[in-house]
Amino acid sequence: MIESLNQQFCIDKSISIVAGNNNLPKIILSHQSGSTAEVYLHGGHVTGWSVPGVGDVLFLSRESLFVQGKPIRGGIPICFPQFGGRGSLPAHGFARTSEWSLIHSELSDNGIVSVELQLNDTPETLAIWQHSFILKLRVLLDSRALSIELEVMNKDKQSFDFQVALHTYFSVKDIKKTAVIGLQGVTYMDALQDLAESVEFAPEIRFGRETDRVYVNTPDKLKVDDGGNARVITIEKYNVPDVVVWNPWVEKSQRMADFGNDEYLRMVCVETGRIADPVVLGHNERWEGRTVYTC
Numbered sequence: 001m002i003e004s005l006n007q008q009f010c011i012d013k014s015i016s017i018v019a020g021n022n023n024l025p026k027i028i029l030s031h032q033s034g035s036t037a038e039v040y041l042h043g044g045h046v047t048g049w050s051v052p053g054v055g056d057v058l059f060l061s062r063e064s065l066f067v068q069g070k071p072i073r074g075g076i077p078i079c080f081p082q083f084g085g086r087g088s089l090p091a092h093g094f095a096r097t098s099e100w101s102l103i104h105s106e107l108s109d110n111g112i113v114s115v116e117l118q119l120n121d122t123p124e125t126l127a128i129w130q131h132s133f134i135l136k137l138r139v140l141l142d143s144r145a146l147s148i149e150l151e152v153m154n155k156d157k158q159s160f161d162f163q164v165a166l167h168t169y170f171s172v173k174d175i176k177k178t179a180v181i182g183l184q185g186v187t188y189m190d191a192l193q194d195l196a197e198s199v200e201f202a203p204e205i206r207f208g209r210e211t212d213r214v215y216v217n218t219p220d221k222l223k224v225d226d227g228g229n230a231r232v233i234t235i236e237k238y239n240v241p242d243v244v245v246w247n248p249w250v251e252k253s254q255r256m257a258d259f260g261n262d263e264y265l266r267m268v269c270v271e272t273g274r275i276a277d278p279v280v281l282g283h284n285e286r287w288e289g290r291t292v293y294t295c
């Protein structure tokens, strides 16, 4: 499989497909600047993004599983068509545990390296979500930016609704020196308080305990200040109104089998999605959303 993928999609010095963990196919994108990104077909999952002089921007748990049917812990899991446990599907839906297809690779004139992956309904997805759909993921790598585009098409005769999110895990040097900036004044639902609503008063969200909040209709530009590494990651989003801020802290880390007990100290999830107000798509309609990370 890896050989035939390379025959179709390999681009010299820019894109190659290798055997990743547990021999799962992994696409490596390399930009001429030296930045790289990695994407597994399993889950359509970006597991790494590295920038010269900055290092690894994404967190990947040392305990992560790389097995069919289970999500990867870290990187950028795709939540679709359900966010978390807000419905009858498995947590965060099935996209992150499905096997995706690579359908396009490109090195554009401006040097951006990109791939497009696709997920369609299968007998397995139809058994739990009776809708025919196409979900496309585009990953575009520039010298200091990583763009993630998602596109959903309704191939059903009926309309359907869905939630969607990029569950992005950022690598930070020290969670106690980390801040999420740009959510002041935004209403959030606190998953640790039965989704009770509050308004964020802090100009900078800092971490000293478990945090699990959905901020609704946020500004489109946010920052993750990784103070321990003296670096700031900018998040810009388009047509994705909501932001989840999550850190499991001590006890939840211990409860998660695929996450190291101490790893909460070196990660924060800042997720961009459409969660509070699900997207409704009619027959042949299309929805698109994009998030751009820069550092």
Ligand code: BG6
Pocket: 071, 084, 091, 092, 167, 191, 212, 213, 244, 246, 271
């Ligand atoms: C976050 C949720 O997005 O994902 C949390 O807000 C959840 O409640 C976390 O614990 C991780 O979920 P999972 O299914 O990957 O363990």
